[in-house]
Amino acid sequence: MRYKQKRRLKIAFIVGVIALAIFLYSFYGINLGLDLEGGAHIVLQAQETEGRTIDRETMAGIVSVIERRVNELGLSEPVIQTEGSDRIIVELPAVDNPSEAIQTIGRTAMLTIRNPEGEVLLTGDRITDARASYDEHGRAVVSFQLDREGSREFEEITRMYMGQRIGIYLDDEQLTNPTVQSVIRDQGQITGYANVREAEEHAILIREGALPVPVEVMESRTVGPTLGAIAIQQSIRAGLIGLALVALYMIFYYKFPGILAASSLIIYGIVMMGTLAGLQAVLTLPGIAGIILSIGMAVDANIIIFERIKDERNSGKSIRAAIDAGFKRAYITIVDANVTTLITASILAYFTTGAVRGFAVTLIIGILVSMFTAFLITRSLIDVFSQSSMIQTEQSFGANRGVQQNV
């Protein structure tokens, strides 16, 4: 009776784990990296100029300009982040013409003030600063300053276009087109912002366009959608064939327990996918390599356990006792072997970036999941079937007790 209850509990546990993994997978899905989904990965580096040093403010400005351009290209789910002191990483999934996008993004910003006909009246290099602030009525504004030459020119411009609209352009896109309300010399204000955050956004863009910091494309990698799709399809096909061959080998060698090991490998695959989805990890080609390595380790854990059980069985123990002792002894081996690899992977994940890091992170997840499936799933599966005649048979686990008796 107690055995039956335990058995039910174990079956419920296995089913529960599978259900949770499938739920996580279907709820969150797997985020594919650019190398699998197609897209562009660009690393830009800000170049110091005579006028400006690279600091956090400059970087924030460059990021704003790039964000604006990416939005104009109409790209979905872009990732733009700074790395280190002077780098910006831009990731554009599913971009149609990556090379054109890279060029647009890497262009140096250029601020101009134009008349209603679109003719350039003043270039941005005459503007020395732009900040968000409030005017005397408490409205959010952008206050800007001009240098001496600029003051002289802008005085003329504002006199000429009094009461008309002039446009402030970043690259070829209009930021705003305020009406000239007074003659402006060295200091002016742009009104018409709903709040100070909106004004701050424009102030950053005006500053950036006025004293642009050129960026250099350090690295760019683009993968077309065709190649990404082929890569996924090939990976899945290869993974399935590989898994099937491994399962066949295990069944051939270990007989019925081999079927249990193959099932626990399949469960490992499902749990791994669920975990990756739940953690919202991004799957890349090097990440798949990490998974392959951890599949290897999951198989290995099963083999170590089975070999131990076989040894115990050959030394004359009953099947139940052999399973108990085999697992107990295999634990130490598997933990020591996996912890050593975990240490290596964690350090790699900490010290590196990009592809190597993607590899290390999936490897860490994979090792943890493989230990979980080996210790809990394989164990439960074997316990559930431990009374079955298929496990009780002399040949299971590749044991040779029966063979020796015949010799």
Added chain:
Amino acid sequence: MFNFDSSKLDLMGKRKIWFIVGGAVVILSLLSLLVFGLNLGIDFAGGTIIEFSFAEEVTTEDVRGVLTEVGIAEDATLQTTTEDEYQGIIIRTGELAPDEIEQVENAVLAEFSGAEVLRTDMVGPTIGEELRRQALLALLVAGLAMVAYISFRFEPKFAITTLATLSHDVIFTVGIFALLGREINTAFVAALLTIVGYSINDTIVIFDRIRENMKLYRKMPFIEQANRAVVDTLPRSINTSMTTLVAILAIYFFGGAAIRTFMLALFIGLAVGTYSSIFVASPILVSWDIRSKAKAKS
């Protein structure tokens, strides 16, 4: 089924042979590295790769003609690729500016109808240098951390032996790649790391058995404890490497071009990793033990 008898199979007694083989392997690998050098891909050396697929038959001369026309990357190396899904041409050249890449793309797309840009990779020289530095630093720190853990769980000499074994595996794999002239890219580094992972795993499993035998058969000389451990874990070593190598071969043949170099490195590395955990790691431990005991006596 594999069943071995440690009283009949004396692997540790023949360790001189394994040392000669191991030494020769390391020396030949280093020689190959010295003579042929490494074929550093753009990930490390910097440069540009553009890969196209075509709907019609296009030769490298056709593409070279287009490059000459636009006057960009005229000295590029061109290579055809044939996959189940497409046939294409890879252009490899030095670092190109974004607008140059686009010009090349547009010219090729205009010349051949049904052409498609599969991928472009451009890596500046600084990135490659950083990658190399990062990978080396990470490997160094990982090595130290591993030595610390193994020293703590086993003994310092087990840790140092593991490091020596890993170096053997890495040097061999790199040597083979130098010999074959295969491209060294980020995937190759990931493969080396995987090999290191597997090799640690393999070595620790055997060391774990040696540790167990040291407790179980206290009176037995170390060489016998080690031999018994190696022979008793042989079925596991064979089964694990068989299953893994079978899976790797499947991925090598069916996984596509992008992953092939990676799989080749893995295949070589895993084979040598299994070999070395048996024929390099344990023999070193045995010789170490015999020497230190001889010293203690004298």
